Structures are given as C-alpha cells and as structure tokens.
Amino acid sequence: MDKFVVRGGNPLLGTIKVSGAKNSALPCMAAAILTEDEVILENIPQVHDIETERKLLTSMGAEVELGYGRAQHRTSIQCAILSDPVAKYEIVKTMRASSLVLGPLIARTGIARVAMPGGCAIGGRPIDLHIKGLEAMGATITQDHGYLEARTDRLKGAHIVFDKITVTGTEDLLMAATLAEGETLFENCAREPEVTDLAALLIAMGAKIEGAGTGTIRVQGVAKLHGARHKINPDRIEAGTFLLAGAITGGDLNIDCCEPEHLGSLIAKLEQCGVRIDVGKDNIRVRSGGDLKASDISTEEYPGFPTDMQAQFMALATQAEGTTTVTENIFENRFMHVQELIRMGANITVSGRTATIRGKTPLQSAAVMCSDLRASASLVLAALVADGESILDRVYHMDRGYERLEEKLRGVGAQIRRMGDVFSKR
Template identity: 50%
Template sequence: MDILIVEGNGPLNGTVPISGSKNAALPILIASLLMEGPVYYTNVPRLRDIGTTLKLLEVLGCPADMDEAGNVTAQPCEIAYQAPYELVRTMRASALCLGPLLARLGRASVALPGGCAIGARPVDMHLTALEKMGATFNLDAGYIEGFTDGLKGAHIAFPFPTVGGTENLLMAASLAEGTTVLENAAREPEVCDLAEFLIQCGARITGHGTSEITIEGVPTLRQPENASYRIMSDRIEAGTYMAAACITRGEVLLKDCPVESMEAVIAAFEDMGAKMDAREDGLFVSAKEKLSCVDVKTLPYPGFPTDMQAQIMAVMTMAEGSGVIEETIFENRYMHVQELVRMGARIKLSGRTAFVRGVEGLTGAPVMASDLRASASLVVAALAAHGVTAIRRIYHLDRGYENIDAKLNAVGAKVRREQE
C-alpha cells in the first residue's frame, strides 16, 4: 500500500494546472446510459473513481474508453439493469445509476453505495422523488430494486438541497413523460454542468443554477454528430492548491481555475489576508505574509463548500489568532482533526463546531487519512510542517486528485510515494 512522504520545503511557486472536475465528470459519464448513440467527453480527470465509473458503465452495457489526454468515448449498446456491489462499494456516486436505468429500462438494481465515511448521506430523497414519478422500490440483499411502467413528470420539493438527488432526477426526468419541476434543487456548478451536457444532447431543462429547475421530458437523447462535451475544471482541487500556496506563503498560478464558481472560497482566503488576481488563464494566488484565522460555516452552494472545510482548517492551524469552523452538511467530517493535532495543531471540537487557534509551526508526524478531503488537508499541513510527514491510506487521495505529487513537486514541494 502506498504512503505519501511529504517534507516541508518552504513556499510553493509556479503554475499548477487544474484538472477536470471529479464531481462533475461522475454524473455526466453516468448520463451516457441515457443516450442513443456514442458520446464523447474531454477534460476527464484520470482518477480512481473515474476508473471505477468506466468499469461500471461497461458492466451496464455502455463500454467507455479513456485515452492519456483525458478524452472518453462511451458507446451505449445493450443496457443492463444491475450495478454490482463489487464496483459500487467504493463510490457514492454509483447511486446515480438509478434514474437513468429506470428511465431507459423501467428497472434498476443498484447495490447500496459506499464512498467516504463522512456521514449518513442517505439515498432516501432520491427514492422518494423517483416514487413521485411512478417508480417503486424495495431493498433485497443489500440492493435497491426499482421498477416502473414508465416515469411521469411530477412536482418534487426536496426537504433540503441534495446534489446527488438533483442530478438523479435531472437524468430521470429528461426521458420521462411530461414536465418535472424540482423545488429546493441543488445549485452547485457540477449540477449545472450535468444540465448543460443533457441540453447539448437534446434535453429541455431550464432554471439550473437556481433553486427551481424545470425539465420537459423528451423521447430520446443523443449527442450531436461530431460534438464533444468538455468537463468543467475542478473547483475543489483548485481550492486545495490555493490552500497549499497560502499555508506555505507562496505564489501560485492556478491554471484553468473555475474562478466564477469559487466566490465563497476566494472570499474566505482573502479575508485571511491572501491576495487573489483573476487572469485570463486562471487565478494567481499570493500569500507572502502570515494569514489570520477567520470564521467559516459550510453551506450548500453558493456558500462555503464542505469539501473545502478540512483544507482551510489546515491553513488556519498556522494562522494568527483563532477561528471557528461550523460544519452543517455532514455530521462526521472532523476525522482529520486528531491527525492535525498529532502534528501540533490546537483544535477543540464541540459537536459540529471546531475551534482553531493558530500555532507558530507544525511538526511532521505519521498520520492516517480517513477520507478524500481529510487526506488533502494532511497534505496541505505537511507542506508547511517542520520535518517529514508520512500519510497512510492515500488511496482516498487518489480518488479525487490527479497526479497530486507531480503537481506539487513542480512548484517546489518535496513529495514522494513509498510502499509500506
């Protein structure tokens, strides 16, 4: 099993290219199941979760090939209805197969999904919404079994914004009979990217990016001939390298950074004292002086993203003063705290609130990654720590960051992989 060895090496300086978004690519690739005819994608990141998704598509009758440049060709043919546990167990996004399979086949069998252990994240809202469209479900031997004689448009009000639920319903409703209205829909940029892809293929969707989305069902979906779809850049990857630049007091150009979707993250780091300069080719981040702690509350988009909570906490551990972080999205997303404390951080927890007091310096230590973004926070902290940090269980990291060691080394870090 790989260990990531990180040695503190001073400020990061240079250019970091931002890859395609994992959280956008996963549902868009799964949407291939809806299509009549081949589909072409560009800017797809080479990640563990992407590889799992391509294997899942093949099992479901939609073979997909990816080249070294991040281009994917998917060929829907004989669509199957069962998503097996062996593939689903590592990836939460596999629940997104439910909507497309019900829309195309009238039947779906999807193993209860896995993924990061950061909270319950139930699929109940997905199922309740699909039931309003005419589906029925039962749980059999760890599989969600769904059936329908044909999905019908419905008026659906989510109890709170759900990214996965909104994406599942966008796909299902695109081929349903009649009109579907989603109230309290998720507004995340990745949801909008999925909607734009479906629109390219003939879907009739309006209101994406707002809390109310309207979908008029169409008989078939097909990507236009000689067209392709470019996956948006990853705002969370960009935010992670922003944090790395800030904690090391460096200057980094985030090439192809999706600035327009990162207002809350940019504002938080500017409040800490970092300088941000949006340029034609990306975002220039400068943090030559020591930053100050701030108060942060995670919220659905356009609020501060939960996926950046751990990384900004790592930066605050070495900032001036103290700050409060409130996690409102997931109930179990502070597993990185004890690992940061092992490195010398001063953090106290009370329920979903973390109180962070900055220290003069962190010290390298052996630490354990518990989930994807926790892994990223430990890397960020290690870049500024004195000495060497050994991060175990980095398979979490490889689920969401493309070539993170190479990208960091290119801007002055000292990062290497070793076999345990």
C-alpha cells in the same frame, strides 16, 4: 499500500494546472446511459473514481473507452445495449456516486438494481430523496439484500420539492426527468456548478431543461436523447486546495485552467485571512500578504463555503494568528482529520459540529493516517509547512479524487514523493 512522504518548509512557486472535476465527470458519465448513441466527454480527470465508473458502465453492457496519449483526458461511452442494468456492490462499494445511475437506468430501461452507495465515511448521504422523487414519478422501488430495485413502464412528470438540498439527488432525478412523460418541476434544487455542467450535457443531448443553477428546475420530457460531445468543468475543489497550498506555504502560485466564479466564497475568505489574490479569466494567482489572520467559516450549500474545502481550510487555520471557528453544517462526521492534525502539533478542540483552532501553531512532522478524500488533502497541506518529514498513510483516498497530486505539487517546489506507487502502474 501507497504512502506520501512530505518534507515541509518550501514555498510553492510557479504554475499548477487544474484537472477536470470528478464530481462533474461522474454524473456526466452516468448520463450516457440515457441514449443509445455515443457520448464523448473531454477534460476527464485520471482518478480512481472514474475508473470505477468505467467498470460499472462496462459491467452493464456499455462500451467505454478511456483515452490514452494525447487524448488521455477524453472518454467515449456508448450504451447501445444495456444487457445487465445492475450496479453491482463489488464495483461500487468504494464510490458514493453509484446512486447516480439509478435515475438514468430506470428512465432508459424501466428497470434498475443498484447497490447502496459506499465511499468516504464522512457521514450519511441518504438516498431516500432519490427514492421519494422516483416514486413520485411513478417508479416502484423496493430494497432487498443491500440493493435498491426500481421498476416502471415509463416515468411520468411530477412536481418534486426536495426536503433538503441534495446535489446527487438533484442530478439523479434531473437525468430521470429528461425521458419522463410530460413536465417535471423541481424545487429546492442544488445550485452547484456540477449540476449546471450535467444540465449542459443533457441539453446538448436533446433534453429540454430550464433553470439549472437555480433553486427551481423545469424539465419537459422527450421520447429520446442523442449523442453529444461535452467538456467537463475544471475541478473547483482541486483549484481551491492548490489556492490554500500557495497561501499556507507563503508562496507565489498561479492556479491555471480553473473557473474563478466557482470559487467566490473561498477567495473572499482567503482575502479576509490576509492572502493576496489576483483573479484572471481562467486563472487565480495567490501570494503571501504577510502573516495569516484567523477568519471563521461555516460550510453551506453552493454558493456558500463548500464542505469539501473545510478540512483544507482547517490546516490553513493552524498557521493563522488568532482563533478560528469552523462549523460543519453538511456532514455530521467530517472532523476525522482533526486528531491527525493534533498529532502534528495543531491546537484544535471540537464540540459537536464546531471545531476551534488556535494559531499560529508550529507543526511538526509525524506519521498520520488519511481517513477520507478531503482529509487527505488537509494533511498534505499541513505536512508542507511542518518541520521535518511526514509520512501519510492510505493515500488511496487521495487517488479517488486528485489527479497526480504529488506530481503537480512537486512541479511547483514541494518536497513530496510517493512510496509504493501502485497507481501509476495500473
């Protein structure tokens, strides 16, 4: 099992390039189910979840080619024949995004059998909103032995108001609605850039969608979609992680090939912490502005502070003067990184959904355990400023969503290496 070995103390200097967004790529790959034609996606990140999605689509009968060489960040998908519309548990057990194939499968084939999703153990991500929406569109859904089975002759347009904001629910039902008969009106939709990215692909495929990126989306169903070529958005969470890496190490780091507009809440918070930020068209420069200052955060749906940046910001807070409170409003079990940070010397207490961090605290190297994708990133950030050499175990969580993280960080001066590099040999 792979580990990271990180020696702290080096400021990060130079330019680091952001990869495509995993959380955009996965629904866009699922959208290829909606057409018999070829869908070409560019700026695909090379991470484990993408490989899992490839296996999933291939198991259903799709032809999926992941690029190599100069085209290594491109994939072509053709679902001319979906001979087995089943998302098998043995394939999707490590990936939450498996639910994203439910809507397109039933819209295209009238039948779907999808294993209940897996992924990071950060709390419940209920699929009931997917089920409720598809039932409103005329699907019959049952649960049997850990699988959801859905059937319909053809989905019908409906008026769907989400009980709570859900990114995957919005994406899944949006895909389903593109082939439904009549008009579908969605309210209380997720506004994340990943939803907008998916909608852009669907529109390029011939879908009629209005309002993506707002709380209300209107879809006029069509009989058939066609192939398209689409470039995936930059990964705003990877970009944010590198911004925090530059800030916590007191470096001078240029984050290139990103979308600054998607990072507004994080940029504003870093400036409150005393970090110098220069925003360009597709890059952000982060520089030390002196001692870091404490600033509270509360996670919210986009455009609020992202839950996927909470753990990394907590690492930064250990190095800020004063007391920081972090309130997690999205997931109920997303403080598993706290105990590992405490092992490194952090002063953190947790009460319910709120963590209190008292800084500035010198961190020491330690052997720590990665519990989920973003928790892993927070431990890397902490290790970058810890005294001595830290060992991070179970970094396969990192490989699910960050492309070659250790290589990118090493390129800007971090002392980080991988032990037992299985991933690079796949």
